[in-house]
Amino acid sequence: MAFLRQKTAPVREKRAGTVGAWTGNAAGFLKESGLENLEQRIRTFAQDAPSDIDYALDILRTIEGLAVVVHGPAGCAAGLHRAWGPSVPWAVTNLNERDSIMGGDAKLRAAILEIHKAHSPRAVAVVSTPVVAINNDDIDTVAEELREELSIAIIPVYTDGFRSKVGATGQDVASHALVKHLLPLRRREQGTHVNLLSVAESRADVESLRGLLASIGIESFAFPRHSSISDAHRAVEAVLSVPLDPDASEYLGKSLEEAFGIPYSSIPSPVGLLGTTRWLTTLGEVLGKVREVDELVDRETRKLSGLFGASESYRGTKVFVNLPASQAFAFWHLAQELGLEVVGIKVPSIAKSHAAAVAEFARQAPELPILAGDGQAFEEVNVLGKIRPDLYITAGPPPVHALRSGIPVLNLENVAILGFAGLERVARGIERVLGNTALSRFLAEGAEEPYEANWLKKSVHWYIKQEVK
């Protein structure tokens, strides 16, 4: 791979053939992805979407002992305040017009020194922004000098907001920076633990899986989300790295493999009974814990059997799923387990590598609509109007447009959905939301449609075009 020798990670489009705009159905996706990489599309009408800076900040803001300096105009730090805001000290260099002309290196230096004085962080991440990328501010030299002066890791994160059309590139850029500038150069000890590569998951999800692994004697630590700088060395001492979301953490896993020889095992997300069983079984085989895993799966499956009986209240519910691709496709099986019918899937981005996951349900549901796009409320409103689901399931910014269309929403942002317990939590969530749909009914009453009727009559792919070169 040899990516780590580069200044930063390649864009997702190049590395994984990821496409940020795609629409069609399951069979169509298989047909196209069976050829070469998916053709890149462009949007002739686009709405807001998170950038690579947002994705990178979403990782950095959870690392204990780290301070984050956003090097850019004040607004560029807004990404830190998604959901509940950062749990780490942060600063923004607040570049003004003069800095954009004369260079902002001095301000960056001052900000790092200031945050170091105020919070004594064990490492500082410097997140680059579009202004800095255009100006070519010399972050490297400032980082180099202050590493020596302060004796802590200074981690340049080269996000720029425009290099990639796929915001998730920011996950790779942050992973690249952390592996290259935070982790020790070589491992001192060989541990027995496993790296749980968490790039996008909630703390509850991570803790839930750690508990599951601990119950069969496998010690694990999360990295990089919800990790701490003081424990970062553990990441290089692990016996194995496993993803919670193979799309988000593939670059990180392969970087750790390249730099420290830690094997990376790409397994689909542990979502639902089937997904979690598959995830644990693969892990058990690699770590020689097959018997323990089998026993655990038996035990947990028995516990969940009561759940399947209780699911009558929502059996046959038509759900629209908007989750990261690896979770969304795994969710198909979870829905089957709970007796739900998935009638549409939206993912932020999609790639040829998802063909195997889609193939698992394409035979049963060849016409299932798949829409790839981050944000893009209009495309969603359009597709929701055509398929009219009973329930919208997501884990992120609240989809107000769905509620206004009268569709109840289950937001899993604060719900751990991974592992066996996730199945139960999703089931309870569905029961809760369907038990009281007053909010969506209230919002739908008298809601003015933000889009013209003739727009909504257009096909979902109206504004998604293949690039003509």
Next chain:
Amino acid sequence: MTRKAQHIAIYGKGGIGKSTTTSNIAAALAEAGYRVVQIGCDPKSDSTNTLRGGNYLNTVLDSTRDGGKVTLDDISAVGFKGILCVEAGGPVPGVGCAGRGINAAVSLLHDLHLFEEFKPDVVLYDVLGDVVCGGFAVPIREGLTDRVYVVSSSDFMAIYAANNLFKAVNKYAPSGGAKLGGIIANGLSASYSRALIDDFATQTGTRAIQYIPRSLTVSQSELYGQTVIEAAPDSPHADLYRALAKTVAEDTDPVIPKPLSVNDLRQWARNWGDQILQEADGVVTPQGAI
């Protein structure tokens, strides 16, 4: 004089003699009684050196550094025959964005009401090299200047830079940007220089307004830190600059140039290469006289 100020931008490839030409035009105009402002739009900040004895002048962008109140006196100096000299300034090499600097400096000059207070007849903008980004095109955009001139020698790279400037003028002129006054042919030394520039002008629908041969007088004046008008007022070159200044000030017929495409420009250059070779070899053809 009560006429409205004329704003004139002078462009050209680096090292081609823009500042020398601009300063001599400014000096000749001042000598003829015009009130002149010369604004150097180059981070090197040396456009107006020969007009004011070569002392360092606090640049417009320097003055914004401390965030304090800036006055016109802080960022200007009065030079030869009352010419008001201003340097936009910019970042040190390798840092920041000089193009944005030009933009900001010009805005600040407007905020300071430079033109209302000084009431110039002619404002000359001496702009760095090729049009390298949107910032350097600021003086020819949005109606800031009335006319633009390009200084060029008969070297291909200078012609190439001139052609690029024509592209920018061509782009902005229809929406109120400056039109092209013409080419100032400078540093001419070869027998074919004048013919080559004339041909380029014809090809692009413009004209050469003055031809300035390479000269010791110019180099010598530069070394003395003065314009030719000041150092050698009776020299033939001083008269060339006076004539040029008169043409520039009285020009009322600027055009929108028709730049050549990259391929056409290369082909045109190749044809000239062939002709020059034939001249060196002594080949005589009916159309070959240059």
